[in-house]
């Protein structure tokens with residue numbers, strides 16, 4: 001799994017802006033993560049969630065990734081963390097009961 005430091009090294013402007021928002025308490029309620037790298041799409045949302053819920057962030061806002069909240073997020077056990085992703089090549093995310101439901105999105 002890529003670490004927070006990895007993303008900070010490769011995407012410094014994005015990470016800086018997110019850390020600044022985290023420290024200021026102005027993180028958005030949701031973020032759309034777009035990448036051709038499937039590992040990034042799975043790993044970065046978890047780290048971003050750690051930024052929002054970390055109990056022991058560094059002075060610059062970096063999440064510890066070791067506290068109880070971070071651990072729950074990283075292990076998919078945090079109750080308010082949801083990831084939506086396409087389940088087929090149709091790239092459609094079905095939120096309702098079936099594809100005829102009006103609450104679906106194509107990414």
Ligand SMILES: [Zn+2]
Pocket residue numbers: 050053054055056057063064065066067068069070071
């Ligand atoms: Zn933490």
